[in-house]
Structures are given as structure tokens and as C-alpha cells.
Amino acid sequence: MAGYFAIFLVMFTLASGLIWLLDARLFAPKRRQQVEDAVAAAGGKLPEETIEQLTKEPWLAETARSIFPILAIITVLRSFLFEPFQIPSGSMMPTLLVGDFILVQKFAYDVKDPVFRKTLYRNNTPQHGDIAVFKYPEQPTLDYIKRIIGLPGDRIIYRDKQFFIEKACPAEQQGNCPGLEQVRYSFTSDGEFTQQGLPQRRYTEQFGDKQYDILITPQVPEQKQSYYRQATTAIDEWIVPEGHYFAVGDNRDNSRDSRFWGFVEEDLMVGKAVFIWMSFEFSDNPDRVLPRWIPVGVRFNRLGRLH
Structure with missing residues (x-):
């Protein structure tokens, strides 16, 4: 079994990737549908602020989308190429x-x-x-x-x-x-x-x-x-x-x-x-x-x- 940090890094990387994937596949389409329904209900016009509010990613999904590529690169580099030690x-x-x-x-x-x-x-x-x-x-x-x-x-x-x-x-x-x-x-x-x-x-x-x-x-x-x-x-x-x-x-x-x-x-x-x-x-x-x-x-x- 690997050290605790290696396990934590892999699990954190997988968790952030899964959150990003779930939001992109399940919740983002629902947010887009809400915008379309709201535009239709408003007669084809909706303020930009309202659209941004409806399409805004949750904090957790936005954070996962931002950090997953970085974590994935670090995990690959550290696991298979080079790892720093003190x-x-x-x-x-x-x-x-x-x-x-x-x-x-x-x-x-x-x-x-x-x-x-x-x-x-x-x-x-x-x-x-x-x-x-x-x-x-x-x-x-x-x-x-x-x-x-x-x-x-x-x-x-x-x-x-x-x-x-x-x-x-x-x-x-x-x-x-x-x-x-x-x-x-x-x-x-x-x-x-x-x-x-x-x-x-x-x-x-x-x-x-x-x-x-x-x-x-x-x-x-x-x-x-x-x-x-x-x-x-x-x-x-x-x-x-x-x-x-x-x-x-x-x-x-x-x-x-x-x-x-x-x-x-x-x-x-x-x-x-x-x-x-x-x-x-x-x-x-x-x-x-x-x-x-x-x-x-x-x-x-x-x-x-x-x-």
C-alpha cells in the first residue's frame, strides 16, 4: 500500500473529476433547460443577470472543474515520472x-x-x-x-x-x-x-x-x-x-x-x-x-x- 499522501492525492483527484463529470453530464443540462424555459415564459427575452444566475455553476462544481486538470497532472507526474522528497x-x-x-x-x-x-x-x-x-x-x-x-x-x-x-x-x-x-x-x-x-x-x-x-x-x-x-x-x-x-x-x-x-x-x-x-x-x-x-x-x- 502506498503512503497516506499518495492515497489522499489520488482520492482527491478522482473525487474532483467525478464531481466535474456529474455536473457536466447531469446538472449543467438542467440549468440550460431552466434558462430555455425561463426565456419562453418571458416571451423570448430575459435579462443577462437572470441568465447568469440560472446558469451559474455551484461553488463545488466550479472548484472541481478548476482544480481537476492540475491535480491530474500532478498525480501522473508524481506517480509515474518524478516525485520530490526531503x-x-x-x-x-x-x-x-x-x-x-x-x-x-x-x-x-x-x-x-x-x-x-x-x-x-x-x-x-x-x-x-x-x-x-x-x-x-x-x-x-x-x-x-x-x-x-x-x-x-x-x-x-x-x-x-x-x-x-x-x-x-x-x-x-x-x-x-x-x-x-x-x-x-x-x-x-x-x-x-x-x-x-x-x-x-x-x-x-x-x-x-x-x-x-x-x-x-x-x-x-x-x-x-x-x-x-x-x-x-x-x-x-x-x-x-x-x-x-x-x-x-x-x-x-x-x-x-x-x-x-x-x-x-x-x-x-x-x-x-x-x-x-x-x-x-x-x-x-x-x-x-x-x-x-x-x-x-x-x-x-x-x-x-x-x-
Whole structure:
């Protein structure tokens, strides 16, 4: 099932369209007939004010006629093409910051209906390194955004704050498959970001043909005791089931992701994050007068395509 806003938008669009249609087919002809009867009763002449009064649309019908085309366009765009999202947390830092507004390409993966989320058209599937939006498996009314690390059939190990991946190997390639490979990263900077007062290190990670930055907090230990346990594998190892994906935040020590709650079903995928179209800066100063939800600036340098 889709989120509440998506359901509300679709229902509101259908309601306004139905009201407009009923008025156009049932009540508008009756209003026109009333005018004709009134003209005939008046001997063929009727003041313009009286005609306008008799033909005037009810407020509800006039409003529905005005807003239905706009709502229909928004519903189609949001459901099948692009949907805007706001980043509410720091789990994808430094790639995405709190206050970033992104566009998610809905048709990048399977196209689904906006209410029941049944697949209407089979398109592409998520790839390694994609930034994907999906319905949170533990509460499907919430949208989550993470980076896809594992595809169906991949074997994944997260050890000493590094990922090792053995990619799924098709049957026809058996005997010539790559083994376990480290997802390598290189040091970029130190101290630019903090996690609860602890300095974080910024690294550039290379995953296939994708390159992006991640954050690691050296003083925060791995939370292995909280990891999702999969039968027949080690505590820090997972094998992605068919039809599922393994999704992780770029802020590795400050992200609740597949390491903790498991895999993302294919049907829960919403789309691929492709563009930052606005980025607001907020102040953490406790002495500020304005509420914290009011931005103090715009980060124009962050606008652009996502990688």
C-alpha cells in the first residue's frame, strides 16, 4: 500500500473529476433547460443577470472543474515520472544532507500504481551503487533512502567497517566467477563532520564504475550484536535472497539499514534518486530566535545530479 499522501492525492483527484463529470453530464443540462424555459415564459427575452444566475455553476462544481486538470497532472507526474522528497536525517551524509530536496525518478525501476503499488510495467532493476528510495520494510508507510550495495544472489560481508562483496554469478558463468572482493575506499578528509561530538572521517568509495563519499566514525564500534541474523551465515555476513536488495547509508556509523533490519523486497522499491533541486541550511544554534525548522540559507552549490 502506498503512503497516506499518495492515497489522499489520488482520492482527491478522482473525487474532483467525478464531481466535474456529474455536473457536466447531469446538472449543467438542467440549468440550460431552466434558462430555455425561463426565456419562453418571458416571451423570448430575459435579462443577462437572470441568465447568469440560472446558469451559474455551484461553488463545488466550479472548484472541481478548476482544480481537476492540475491535480491530474500532478498525480501522473508524481506517480509515474518524478516525485520530490526531503531528506530528514543524516544517514546518507555526506552525499545527502538534512535540508536537501531531491527528485526521485519513479520509472527508473518497475512502474507501479500509486495506491496498491502493483506493478504495471516491468522496467529496469536497481544496480550496485544506486541511491534508491523504498518503502521501509518494517513500516511500509515510511519512505527510506539508502545506497544499494547488494543485488539478488550477492554475498556481503561488513567487517572492520569495510564491505566485501562476492557478486552473484549466473549459471552459465560457473567456474569463471569473481570471488570475494573488497569495496575499496581512500581517505579524503578528517573533522568536517561529527557524530554526537565525535569526529568523522570522509572517504571516497569506489564501487564498480560509481564513485561517492562516505563517512566513518572511528570511535564508534561496530554494532554487531544488533545486526540482522541470517541463518547459515556469520553474524556480519549476508546472502541477498532472490527478489531482494541490500541497502546501506553512506554515513556508515549513523545509519539504520539492511545491516540491522534485513533486505528490501523488490516490490517495495519506489525509484532512483537522481537530482538535488533545492538545499536549505538550518542552524543548530540554541540561542537563535526563529524556530529550527526555518532555514537560514540556501546551499546553491549542492544543486545538481546525484551519483
